[in-house]
Amino acid sequence: MPDPALLRVEGLHAGYGRVPVLHGVDLHVDRGEIVTLVGANGAGKSTLLRTIVGFVRASQGRIVFDGDDISRIVPERAVRRGIALVPEGRMLFGPLTVEENLRLGAFARGRESAGHGSDLEGVFALFPVLRDRTGQTASTLSGGEQQMLAIGRALMSRPSLLLLDEPSLGLAPKVIAEIFGTLGVLREQGLTVLLVEQDVKVALRHSDRGYVMRTGTIAMTGTSADLMADDDVRLIYLGAWHEAALGGDGTPMTGDAR
Amino acid sequence: MGAAQLLQFTIAGLKNGAIYALIALGFTIVYASTGILNFAQGEFYMLGGMVAVWALRTLGLPLLAAVPAAVLVTVGVGALVERLALRPRRAEAPLVLIIITIGVSMLLQSLARHLFGPNEVALPPFTAGPSITFFGAAIERQTLWVWGLTAVALLVLWVLYTRTKLGLAMRATAVSHDSSRLVGIDTARVVMVTFALAAALGALAGVAVAPLTQTAYDVGARIGLKGFAAAILGGLGGPVAAVAGGLVLGLTESLSAAFISSTYKDAIALVVLLAVIFLKPSGLFGRAGREKV
Known part of the structure; x- marks a missing residue:
């Protein structure tokens, strides 16, 4: 029987230089799933995504994608392999136009980018506002439009796995709703999504399962519904502490101090 | 000074300016894709002229073959410089890489001295014949080649970049x-192609001008400085700014020779370089800030 998991991370250790960030991360994302990764700043969420695509080298453990060990992949190969990262901060080509950014998204597909025009149409169908901005440089877009362009650029590579790093960062609630609304459409198109998000409520509402990361390891996992019902998660990430347990200095109290 | 004389100086200025423009373009495209200044750029110019002379005299190739051969050989050298000298140290700070290019420049210069000898040499003009008279000023046929080849190089570069x-x-x-790697671009290869392209531009300048001024193993440093000044004048920005910087520098030199003294012609490039660095570091056409996303 084939492995239902499209992505499987096993005992992953990684870090920057001599500073370790990930201490044995285990997680998997099944085909067609939307999985959310939550956790405090510095827990290693972004580092995990950056390690999966090869910006950060794994020092121990394995990353298996679609049955192949890709632990030593480099980013320019990962996208060819079918993994597209929408990075934190978007990393668009600011001085280049919206259309050029999207064309660059299809760069990895090389000669078989014949379906390029229809892919552009697909992105415009998802984010109609980009259609009116094709000739504008990416740096002139609003934050929400930039995020849409970053996702559109990633989709142009026709990935099977989409990694989204903090797509809601700095955006208005209405724009966040629009962006998360597209996740369902993408899933119907056969995409698998691993999402890192600080807006835990929105993220869990739009995903099937979730993992909670704490200081470089997975602290908790479960279906999104279970996690949303969990007291720890509610307390720390869902703002329940606002009403219940705000510490004297405005920081949330930890689980033990409840 | 008569109008014809002034025109003569202007023509000389635009001829040198075209050469500076090609060198400045080499600096600019390498800077754009790597963030480093390649101080071996002048050696590409030297190699263009010297390899062409060597192919003509030693190998006995016809001029028509020696010229493109010299450009091709230099393109190979440019790619090798990137691959062997810079790529292994790609993770180092820009200053380290810049110092490596200075070392490469010295290496290429002494290799050229060993291979081609210490003497000054010259290429024959690409087309023989008397100068053309233009409103009382004389234009050497080779000067037309310099302009023509510069124009072709710019056109090719424009098509390459935009199409x-x-x-x-x-x-x-x-x-x-990082963004480029994310979409699947092999940036190491792009950087190598950029070096090859910069080498082609330098070699083209060197081979086009070799019939007009003699060339030797040690001409690279001087032209490298001129091209660098032109690139800084253009703000190390886009290709158009680099070409404008080259032409402005060539004209400034030539007209200062006309109105002040030709003794200080070479010092002009340095004065221009320092003035731009002190007064307007973003270059003549530079904006104050850089765009960012």
């Missing part, structure tokens, strides 16, 4: 290596 996938990858790499 091809490689050009788009080069522009993307100039914005950000």
